[in-house]
Amino acid sequence: DAGVIQSPRHEVTEMGQEVTLRCKPISGHDYLFWYRQTMMRGLELLIYFNNNVPIDDSGMPEDRFSAKMPNASFSTLKIQPSEPRDSAVYFCASSPDPQGETQYFGPGTRLLVL
Amino acid sequence: QKEVEQNSGPLSVPEGAIASLNCTYSDRGSQSFFWYRQYSGKSPELIMSIYSNGDKEDGRFTAQLNKASQYVSLLIRDSQPSDSATYLCAVITWGTSYGKLTFGQGTILTVHP
Numbered sequence: 001d002a003g004v005i006q007s008p009r010h011e012v013t014e015m016g017q018e019v020t021l022r023c024k025p026i027s028g029h030d031y032l033f034w035y036r037q038t039m040m041r042g043l044e045l046l047i048y049f050n051n052n053v054p055i056d057d058s059g060m061p062e063d064r065f066s067a068k069m070p071n072a073s074f075s076t077l078k079i080q081p082s083e084p085r086d087s088a089v090y091f092c093a094s095s096p097d098p099q100g101e102t103q104y105f106g107p108g109t110r111l112l113v114l
Numbered sequence: 115q116k117e118v119e120q121n122s123g124p125l126s127v128p129e130g131a132i133a134s135l136n137c138t139y140s141d142r143g144s145q146s147f148f149w150y151r152q153y154s155g156k157s158p159e160l161i162m163s164i165y166s167n168g169d170k171e172d173g174r175f176t177a178q179l180n181k182a183s184q185y186v187s188l189l190i191r192d193s194q195p196s197d198s199a200t201y202l203c204a205v206i207t208w209g210t211s212y213g214k215l216t217f218g219q220g221t222i223l224t225v226h227p
Contacts, residue, residue: 033215042219043158043202056214091157099206099213101146105157 002026004106006092012112018080021109024073025094033100034067034077035091037108043091048100049075082113117141117216118205124222133190135221137203140184146206146213147179147186152220153199162188193225 005024013019025032033048047057052069060067064083069075079086089110093103121136135149146165150158164170164177164186176189186205190197203218 043217045214045216048214099146100215101148101163101206102160103158103215105159108157 004092004094004104006090006106006109008109009107010110010112012114013082014114015083016081017113018078019082019086019111019113021077021090021092021111023075023077023092023106025075025092026104027073029094029096029104030072031095031097031100032069032075033093033095033103034075035093035105036088037091038088046077050098082111084113087111087113117207118203118218120201120203120218120221124224126224126226127193129193129195129225129227131193131225133193133197133223133225135188135190135201135203135223137186137188137205137218138184139186139203139205139207141205141207142181142184144184144205144207147177148204148215149175149177149188150202150204150217151199152202158202190223193223195225195227198224 007022030051034046035043037043046059047067049069067077089108091105091108093105095103118139127133149162151161152158162177164179167179170177174191178187200220200222202220204215206213207216
């Protein structure tokens with residue numbers, strides 16, 4: 001199994017630009033999670049999906065952030081417009097468990113907004 | 115109060131020693147507890163889970179849970195330099211109808227030769 005796949009691995013952009021992060025979960029995993037990790041705030045859950053349906057988006061910082069899961073094998077996290085404070089590592093994780101007890105993390109996307 | 119709190123660290127231990135990592139949680143309804151390990155520049159990976167009060171051992175790792183005290187710990191025996199990483203405590207916390215995994219801030223562990 002290839003594991004969770006994320007792209008791009010690194011992204012450098014300028015303030016105001018749109019950023020799209022992509023994730024392919026492990027096949028058969030019904031739960032998908034998007035996290036953001038910074039030194040100051042640690043690992044924060046942004047949103048999670050069950051069978052492509054968003055269950056909890058309370059962690060999405062503001063309207064500039066949006067996430068979609070059009071099918072079981074693909075999800076996107078979009079930031080529009082991006083700001084320097086969005087600079088972080090964004091992880092996607094998938095799980096076969098209802099509460100996501102065992103989560104398999106992707107390698108992450110390191111985002112730098114200048 | 116944060117939902118999941120870990121001892122701030124960083125923690126430095128000599129090779130061969132026991133490393134003790136601690137975590138407290140605020141949701142008394144939590145039933146599931148996990149330790150993830152994250153090497154620098156890498157993604158978190160699950161190393162231990164525990165659901166019942168007491169100890170659970172897996173090789174050099176022992177997880178301890180005390181629900182009455184809302185406390186969970188991870189002991190690493192015979193610490194090795196390869197154990198140097200950030201250890202994240204995670205707890206299933208419950209909303210109105212669903213649970214989700216909530217992570218602590220992490221404790222950085224350094225094992226020096």
